[in-house]
Amino acid sequence: MLSSLVDFIRAMYSTDDFIPLHAPIFSGHEKEYVATTIDSTFVSSVGKFVDLFEERVEAFTTTGKAVATVNGTAALHTALVMAGVKVGDYVVTQPLTFVATCNALHHMGATPIFVDVSQVSMGLCPIALEAYLEENAHLNCDGMCIHTETGKRIRAVVPMHTFGHPVQLDELQLVCSKWGIVLVEDAAESLGSYYKGQHTGTIGEYGALSFNGNKIITTGGGGMVLCKSAKAGAHAKHITTTAKVPHPYEFFHDEPGFNYRMPNLNAALGCAQFEQLSAFLKSKRIIATQYEAFFKGSDFEFVTEPEYGQSNYWLNAVICPSKEAREALLAVTNNASVMTRPVWTLMHKLPAYENVPKGALNNSEWLESRVVNLPSSPILELS
Template sequence: MDISKFNQFVRDIYGTDKFIPLHEPRFLGNEKKYVLDTIESTFVSSVGAFVTDFEEKIQAFTGSKRAVATVNGTAALHVALLMAGVQREDIVITQALTFVATCNALSYIGAEPLFIDVSLKTLGLCPKAFDEYLEEHAFIDDLGVCRHKNSNKRISAVVPMHTFGHPVELDELLEVSEKWHLILVEDAAESLGSYYKNQHTGTLSLVSALSFNGNKVITTGGGGMVLCQEEALGAKTKHITTTAKIPHPYEFYHDENGFNYRMPNLNAALGCAQMENLTGFLEKKRHLARQYQEFFKDADTTFVVEPENCRSNYWLNAIICADKTHRDNVLEGTNKGQVMTRPIWTLMTKLPMYENALQDHLGNSKWLEERVVNIPSSVPLDA
């Protein structure tokens, strides 16, 4: 890979000689107007029309039965796991190649992660590795509960993450989950606008989580959304995330432990404006991905493309280098040239909080950790 040629290629795409970030937000429409509207209304906190409007827009866009806004994506995943029935001391299967928020949400509950390898096709949880681990280390007890052979702890759920917006093999993962009596919860934080076999990610499981952090396809500054595929579950999620308060004109009565995870109206106003440009953003990001794919077709790196039968939002574009030395050279040369690139996340099993967690061989995860580089993925302004 000719790094100077790549740097210039990226500069030509974005039309600048200045520093190029990895993924910056675009505010091209009514963002300022809607935020000012909230200020003038004085409803800037958790009560306001934009919150409901944003929930309804996401619900319609994804085809979800119910969408519940939260203060951030981690809060959304925390509540999604609770709604899926995950309890303290449960084991929850997930991938070691993920952002730390996936595991943080588990730790809030007091559940422990079990790390399974990812697929080279999707960069997300591998169905084959998932099933093989359970065949060797798990059993179904007389009550139909999946348990780990060594500890007898309940294995209650599995949380695949749609890495960089590329959908995982959901049909296969759902089949293995059903076989082992597990609830599947999609960590769809990165995949707004991604589709698995024409169905939006986050809607193939009972409950899932989206993120609207500042570096996502659209942003609310900070924010998340729980997608629920049952009306009753959606109502329960809304209740729990709004301090479990019983509606009343003036009295404060809360009927169970809840969370103050409400998205402020200010953030939701930003989100409503961003939704008006979402379709255009997605098309421009796909065009950018095609440009990168063409650039790398004869290079000594592999551009990561959407899996078969999927439509990815290409949230963060990625390349796979020949080895760790090659990766490090790319990272050094691009960042030195003021073109921001980043390695994929450090494996969760290398972090002090999770270094003793249950895990399989993680062969693909370790291989990818040494080779994957994310490259600039902001929506081009003139694509």
């Protein structure tokens, strides 16, 4: 089975060379647009490509306003600031996530609460969220959600669309509305994914995208804040540009801000990548279909999109029948120069976050011991 998997992946990618997990594809106007930026000398945070990239993502996701940032962590940090998260607050998120989610909270002076994921989506489970709040929180006289044991406010909930698979947003939104909590979507991995026809990152009050080198399209490093309203988006743009009040020559900043704006150089790359997004999405869906067919009838379960949503299949994943089978798959493929990776170490097992509040994490623990990501780079010939 495992040797045939290596052969299958090599045949799909038509190479005997090393196969990475997810490599960027530069087959469009990347060099042209980046060269245009260099020739213009506007390589920093001012330039036409920044505005153009924001406009294209805004139109594609149909969000109120999209604000480009230097990376996905900066986008999430900005979204959390916009959501009102403050020093001392709690924010509920999932332990099965990339560490950037928790790092953003840590550097804000906030603390994560870990709640289990759903096996439907591998993202935050609304049933587990409701159960945790019923047992550990209450609403005060002002309608604020308070962590009963510590008296701290639970300000926001941050689900992540794991590997591009949409979480159960309607159910999560209902829980958040009941408890007076802001929903912020960590959509770093889900550009091109939809929940009941609506793009991920646009259903919560704020969302955050990533354009890191391993994402479905890349700006080298970059992110985007998705805001429901144009007014909120204008404020997000303001605070990410050092909160500088526009003036021909005076420097006046009317509130604390961040130097988080995406450089024009990166946005130029993003614009060229965005022109190929539909081809990338089509290719990745075909790759996922081929993986699903390969694993059908085996003891390995290929992870498919939930019935209520459409995934971009950013990183394909398979659930192994046991931890031993996971270790064997990782060893055989990587020894054959086919990159596969286990899912991230769960956040509550990291030294920085081992003592934070958490609920029962049975699904997260089970998935951590079994999930393996498979090579998922787009193959344009398929599209």
